[in-house]
Amino acid sequence: IDTKAIIDILNKSNNGALLMNDTKEHSKLYNILMNTSKMTGFEAMLNTITLVAGLNIYNPNITDIIVAGIKDIGTIKQYVARFRNLKKVNVHIFNNYKEDCNIYETEWLISKSTKKANILKTAYNEACEEDIEFTTVGVNPNPINIDTNVYFNKKTNSYEVDTVYIRSQVYKTYYNSRTFESFKVLLEEYFNNIELIYDLKINEEIKKDKNSYKKELKELQKEAIEQLKKHKDILVGYDEIKKNRRSYNLMEYQEVNNLSMEQVQKDYLKLGVHDLIFNNSLKSKINLYSKYVLEDYFSTDMAWNITFMHNRTRGKIFAKINTLIYRELKKEHPNIFKNDNTIEVRMYEWLTNEFKEGISYTQEHLEILAESFRIAFGDNWAFTPKKLGELLNQIYVIENKQYKKGAKVPPIETLFYRNIIPIAGTFSKKTNIYTIKSKVSILDIKKELDSTSSDLSLDLAIEKRKSKLIDQLDMMEKQILLEGIC
Template identity: 45%
Template sequence: MKNNINKLFLEECNAERAEHEKENYSEFNRHEIYEIKKYIDEKPLGIRTAIANADNGGKTLFIAPTGAGKSYSFINTLKKLKTKALFILPNASNVEQAMHEYNIAGAYDKIPAKQALENNNLAVMTWDKTEQLIDVDLREYIIVVDEIHQTYTDSYRGKAIKNLNNIMSKCKGRIDITATPTKLEFEIYDYIIEYTQKQKTEYDVKLYNDFDNKNFTEIINIINKSNNSAMLMNDISTLEFIRDSVNKNAGVVYADGKEENELYSRIVKNSDMKGYETLLNTTTILAGVNINNKDITDIIIVNIKDVGAIKQYVARFRNLKKANIHIFNKYKEECNVYKIEWLVDKNIEKATILKDAYNKVSKHTLMFETVGINATPIRIDSNVYYCMKDNCYKVDKLYIKSQIYSNYYNTRTIQSFKVLLEEYFDNVNITDAKEIETNEKELKEYKKVVKEIKEATRNILKEHKEILVGYRQIKSNSKSFSLMQYHNDMKLSLKGCLEAYRAHDIHNLVKKSKSNSMLELYSNYVLDNKFDLDLAWKLANTENRKRGTIFNKINTLIYRELKEEYPEFLNDELIQVTVFNYIDKLFGIGTSYTKLHLQELSDDLRTILGENWNLTTEKIGCILNEIFKIESKNHRCGTHLENMFFYKNINPKCVPCEKNRVRIYKIERYVTIDDIKKDLELDEKDKSLEHAIKHTKDRMLNSLDEEEKLLLLKGFM
């Protein structure tokens, strides 16, 4: 893959002299600066100024160090002033803690946003809940967005962020809060307020070189020697292995079943970890959650390279005078240093040209083409996207920033990463990981046993899959309309399900196998998608990547069928449709290719999509395998290759050291429903997949009313 960053970097330098990294932190002008010893409450005028500016229709950026009491000061001041406000937090754990700590209404998970707003001036909620307020009159409300920097880089939650941006424009004023003032668009604010602290926690940061991802002996030793400690890592089984290996009372916190996790409940309800000496958690606990524990001596971070995330996690622990920070990562041997924001601007400029070109040739100005089924044949990210709300193409600044920052952090050397951290931490040192006895074998065996227990327990749960539909709702004594319909059809009752749960020890089995998320997925497949129970169970228990591939194949199949049966009803403005049509026509059935041709296709698609560093030959190969059935074999180099049709008529190059042979792939046909059934190991006579696909197609067709269908048919004729 061509390294597009290397084409665009401003300044290349030896990573040993990476002081130029500091140019990557954006410069901006403050209108007010307040110096405090520790907490914002010492000088609350800045809070009231920000609220007054928002009340008058202004946009304020409020910057203060993590741990200075930003949320506390704003929420309490908003309550005192009785200001109508939406307070937006990034995660459910943040909202849950705020609801308990400040006794205010909120919306997260299954709690609806409109319910939180009823009879309340102030409500806290997660990003995704703002979608429920699209049709609500918010002209009397100001909006306060905590951790605003996350909305610029979290591309995984792009849809939620776009909904949040739509809501912002409906409110009369806006306040954005952050402790990490990078990545932002400072020009959108008419007022910027910053608080600086005199008393700061003394952090001694160690970057460990040559970290072995399979050996956690050194980390275990650090925890054992600590007073209290905390560790951030997105690998649950490894965290559990460490919990069982240390001599501390340790608790593991992760998303699945967090509501029933004793340590998680303690943190969100009491803002401490009383009863535990060590917290081991995934990013379920990161920004915005407060943990008061002055006894923390060591904080460990593993396989996390987002500098902002590291700072946020370290600052979760309040009342610390001093702490050791241990960061374990793998680093590149060499890298380029350049201005990130310069590269962001360049990509936005290029994407804007692309966006304007798409809008110029778009048919969206014709009324009959502003409606249509938004079926996407493939899933792909792009610097430009089609906005259904405004019926035009737009630049996806979130995706661009996310890609560039993520790629930058992940391509650092340890020296370069050290300088990035020095923007936040005064004392950062590089140290070699100690050569001590490995626990790789024990960890491998532990993970194997955990996997076997999980599979065996889920096989027991499978016997009760009929009553496990809607498990989360049932155990909380609530029922959606779709669950009531399901129970009526299956002649089940909430009371009967709860009795069966007790009789078969279902709650313990779910906890033991970490199946809360799986059962939620399973329930959605049955209740929302109308999947057969066996098919839904099989899909919910399929590994994430494989399940994603299967659904991508199903989506492509549905699109091709709809295009053949109802071509006039499809919205052909979508970028994904443009890319699919390009591949289908120029790289379709009958085409032979090698990795060389995948690279050519990848480069050509960047012209359509804008710069996209995820569009590797591996990614392109996956997309092709989701559309087509492909055969491959080794061929001897020779004149017979000239009889094959290669993309852009480029004949493959043979490598002499590989015995003059080359691996050639040939696209034979489209993927069929029988191919997908084989992937799922379904019997040929099993029609559950056909029924699921028919239901999905019917639902998509029914999304158009009769008037829209008539308009589309007229336009087509």
């Protein structure tokens, strides 16, 4: 963000307003706004997106509204709308976008995604229409996730399109990759008479300084995380404690760990916790950490490790946990899934029948599997070899051995998928051979989380999740669960 340009605009404005997510919510200005919704005698107003939530500013003298580092169109629209009775105003938007991209209207992209999702929905529902007396009893944990745009609605007992999710993803993707020109197209959906004025000249020295600053900021954040880690026991419920509030879960946690609100708040000040979190943009991470402890029953060590994993790695961990929960529930309460005909279950059963423990495979085998899936389930929702490989890694512990070009093919005793053995002799290119060792267990997941053997919080979290799913059943469904379907 070009801070010099922002300051120049504010200096030249009559009254200016800047939306940028690095001002403090407890500032005097914020309190005045919340209490009176009026501002007088100011030259510039600085605020975060907290202002967006329904607060109106009545000041007809504002000449310039600046939005810095905000990509969400809804936030931009609502922020500008907070300023009432303006006949004319200059809106300045500062963001970094890729230079090359196609320009589309978001509604067209949403319509395209929705149309594709409707094809999937129809395919799913047609594949599930069989003459059975019962479908899945109330509990419906998916062993695998195959498409996020379509979901199974237990109330209607059918698949439906998740239009809200599609819309949010389209906007998220669009804003993360747009040029100034395409951003103007987005704004024209909400505002009239938009004039696009920008300067794409980039000072190489400034660019170098920014890159250096980003690197330094990353290191500072890393140091802050290490400092906070030493005090992770008192960080549980941080946001609640800061606001002097306590949920039941937090109250229970503090009692078990002999902590008091007053002492924890004093420790925050003594240790500089607020500055470490605020200055390094770690509030959302600490809130996520608190959730894992208070709602998901993870130990502080395990919750901390999960919180600061890469998003994709964390997603894989939870995918494995979900699959494990499904497998255990099916074993413990087979009546739950006796007539389960959902696509997720059918896909899981098909995949685990095709690939069992002891099977080895290569990329070519995954391509054969993808074609088999297309034949078995139809053209409209075929899976790529990459997606199928990800699903297998969610279900199984898989050993990977890499062979260089020219290396000898393993002995013929290796059990390859469908007995399709790579051409004897040597590999013509670098090749990975994957071997399924076993189904993913709770011990395997703990190992990935670098958890100690004495840490039983994952076991507890899984049992709590299973109990919660069972508790969702009504009395009739529980009877079916216990006695079976006649």
